[in-house]
Amino acid sequence: MGKKGGSQALKRKPAPRIWPIHRKEFTWTVRPTPGPHSMERCIPLVIMLREILGFAKTRKEAKIIVAQGKVYVDGRVRRDDRFPVGLMDVVSIPDMDKTFRVLPHKKGLTLFPISKDEADFKLCRIENKTTVKGGHIQLNLHDGSNILIKVADAKNPQEDVYKTFDTLKVSLPERKILSHIPMREGVYAIITGGKNQGVCGRGVEREKAEGKRRKDLLVTIEDDAGNRYQTILDFVFAIGESQPLISLPKATEVMQSV
Secondary structure, three states, X not given: OOOOOOOOEEEXXXXXXXXXXXXXXXXXXXXXXXXXXXXXXXXXXXXXXXXXXXXXXXXXXXXXXXXXXOOEEOOEEOOOOOOEEEOOOEEEEHHHOEEEEEEEEOOEEEEEEOOOOHHHEEEEEEEEEEEXXXXXXXXXXXXXXXXXXXXXXXXXXXXXXXXXXXXXXXXXXXXXXXXXXXXXXOOEEEEOOOOOOOXXXXXXXXXXXXXXXXXXXXXXXXXXXXXXXXXXXXHEEEEEOOOOOOOOOOOOOOOOEO
8 A cells, every 4th residue: 555645754864954953862852743833943842842942851841831832822722742833933832831932043043031911922924825715815924824814905905015025013812903114125134045144133234126026135134233234125023113023132141942
C-alpha cells in the first residue's frame, strides 16, 4: 500500500536553525503540525515549553501540560504539543501568570514577556486580499487567518481602505479589527527577515521603481539612534504610526533568542 501524507518525523540536523536544540545529542526532534506558520518560521509548543521556557524536562511532560489545556495561543486553548507558534502570536500560561509575544530577533524569533493588557490583541500584516461572494472583501493575514470586510457595493467598495503590507490591530480571541496601520513612510516598523532582522525604527524612505514587484522594493529604516538599515518591503512589518503599539525588547530584556 502506498504512503499517504507527508512525513511526521524530523531529524535534528536539518531542523530549522532558529530552534534552540542540540543537533548531535539526539537523532530526532519534533516536526510541527501544519498550521498558521511555516516550519521555517515557527516554534512548536513542545520546544517552547521544554527548551526555551524550561517548564518541562521531557516531551512527555510538555504533552501533559498542553493536553490539560494550560497553554493558550492567541486567546485559544491549544492541546497539540506540535502546534506551530510564530511571529506576533501571543502565548499565555495562566497557571504561571506568564504571557509572551513572539517577536523577531537577530537569530530568528524571541519570546518577550508582555502585560495582560497587551495580551488582548495582536498585530497582523495583510498578505493578500480577494473579493468573495456575498459582497465581502477577504483580507488574508500573515498568520494564516482571514477577515471579511462587508461592502455595500462590490464594484465600488468605499469600505475597503486596506492594502497589502498594511497592519491590523486585531482583538483576541474575537479577531475583530481595532485599528489599521497603513504601510507608508514615517510609520514605526520592525524588520522580520534578513541580516537586520529585529531592528525597529521609522521607515524614512521607500524605493520607487516601475516594473519591480512591490514586495522587492527597498525600504530604509532609521532607528532611535539615527542608524539606517535597508531591507525589502517583504521584510518590513508596521507596528505603529506615531509610536509602536506593542512593547519591544531591549538587548538586556530578551529572554532567549531562538
